[in-house]
Amino acid sequence: MDYVDVGRESGPGMGVEAIRRFLQDLSVDHPPYAPPFLKAGKLVIAHAANILHYIGPRIGLAPKAEGPRLWAHQLQLTVTDFVKEIHDTHHPIANSLYYEEQKPEALRRSQRFLAERLPKYLGYFERVVKANGHGCMVGRSLSYVDLSMFQLIEGLRYAFPLNMQRIEPTYPGLVALRDKIAARPNTAAYLKSPRRLPFNDKGLFRHYAELDEIS
Amino acid sequence: MDYVDVGRESGPGMGVEAIRRFLQDLSVDHPPYAPPFLKAGKLVIAHAANILHYIGPRIGLAPKAEGPRLWAHQLQLTVTDFVKEIHDTHHPIANSLYYEEQKPEALRRSQRFLAERLPKYLGYFERVVKANGHGCMVGRSLSYVDLSMFQLIEGLRYAFPLNMQRIEPTYPGLVALRDKIAARPNTAAYLKSPRRLPFNDKGLFRHYAELDEIS
Known part of the structure; x- marks a missing residue:
């Protein structure tokens, strides 16, 4: 399309x-x-989740039937919540302030995030991919939820490399899914193209070493 | 139903x-x-927004046609984001901590919320209700989005009475919508029934006088 x-x-x-x-x-x-x-x-x-909900079935990246389609959307809405919490690790007070203006709060929020929220969300998604049993999140074929899992793992590796290295072995299903997506010809071509924006210090996933070192 | x-x-x-x-x-x-x-x-x-998306057209509280239905859902997803930000005014660090354990951060976050976020969200919803021109948020009849507006105004009045008193005159369309919803026989009966949980200090909308006094 x-x-x-x-x-x-x-x-x-x-x-x-x-x-x-x-x-x-x-x-x-x-x-x-x-x-x-x-x-x-x-x-x-x-809203990213609403766009995916609309476009998913039209481009073969979500089921057309109502039940599975709502299930994909539900997973994506959980991704939305997760992503907001990831963002707030470096901006716990306000988006209108620089990170440097909310650093003590960011340290405190990140500590809690890494100890409590990160394992809860990843554990949930691992449970879903395992329960599904087809190496993907929804049904038997690739969906936009799988692409979201890829982007989550990539972003978290960028933002929290030490923590991800430590906890990734706990989520073999998600890591296998990430690898499968990365190896797809279309994804691989996209990742090498200028359409792929590198992670940076203005985006949602940010790397501040001090936030990664605390857990 | x-x-x-x-x-x-x-x-x-x-x-x-x-x-x-x-x-x-x-x-x-x-x-x-x-x-x-x-x-x-x-x-x-x-997910509340997904439940409303599913059930809305089935109980006559959302349009059935795809375009308007997605528009209602989009508004509800903005409500979701707003509600999360309202919650985080009293819990900016972690849900697992008491308010009393994150009070300095809550003061700082609330200050920014009241100055920047509250007017931005309410201004947006006011623009939508005004542009629609039928005294409701979506199309010509009542939808779940109108009920969400009612609950938002009620919750904000409970949490931030001083601030709401000050800024409400800026949002006459939303206040009129709130009054219209409150006057509907079914809503009025619900509000008097035990199904209606009073606002309290464990919910999403909480009143801490010190957070309301700062703007």
């Missing part, structure tokens, strides 16, 4: 400025609260 | 213990990560 990544293109009607303008345009009927959002014909769909 | 609120009933197979048992039952194919979840026939649906 063809698409244009408006925020990353330049030229008329493209770029971050075009997205800002759209969000503030009072003539837009169904304005998103924030990016990301997808324009698909007349529909404007916001 | 009939339902049983398992966590609040007592007797065999009921109560909080029954929910805990279900979550830990390894024979459950599609285990929820956490409550709330809905058992509807063979389906087990977790």
Whole structure:
């Protein structure tokens, strides 16, 4: 399915400025609260999980039947919660402050996150992939939830290398899934392309060595 | 539509213990990560927004057509994010710690929340209700999103009475919607019934006077 990544293109009607303008345009009927959002014909769909829910069955990355489709969405909503908690390890007070302005709080939050939340979420996803029994999260074929698992493991390895090295052996199903996704020709080509943004110190997954050293 | 609120009933197979048992039952194919979840026939649906997405069109509280249904869901997912931020004003470090163990951080987070996040979210929802033009959030009739707006305003009034008193005049559309919902016979009956749990110091919306006094 063809698409244009408006925020990353330049030229008329493209770029971050075009997205800002759209969000503030009072003539837009169904304005998103924030990016990301997808324009698909007349529909404007916001929230990563909602976009995946809409597009998944249309591009063969989610089941079409209601039950399994809702199950995939449910898993993705748990990913959403997890990702928010990962983000808040480095920004526990406010997004509008720099990390350096909330470092003591970040240390405290990360400590709790690494001790309590990280194993709870990964343990849950490991349980799901194991119970499913087909080396993937939903049903018998690849879904967007598997791609989310790949991105979670990659991001966590970047952000918390010491902790991940220590705990990864506890989650063999997730690691095997991560490896399977990485080895797929399409994923491998994407990972080598400029479409793949490297992890960095402005994104959701960030590496601050001091936050990784505390558990 | 009939339902049983398992966590609040007592007797065999009921109560909080029954929910805990279900979550830990390894024979459950599609285990929820956490409550709330809905058992509807063979389906087990977790996440409040997902439950509403499933049940909304079936009980006349959401449009059936895909576009408007996804729009309602999108708004509810923004409610989810907002609610998480409201919760984190009193628990910015960890859920496993008491409020009293994270009070300096809660003060700092609440200050930013009241100055930046509260007006941003309420301003967004006010824009949506105004743009819609029918005194409700989605289309021409009542939806679960309107009930969520009611609960948000009620909860915020409980948690941050001083701040809400100050800023409410800025959001006349939301306040009118709140009043309309409260006046509906079914809602009024629910609010007077024991099914309505009063706000308290264990829930999501909590009142700590010191957090309300800082903005």
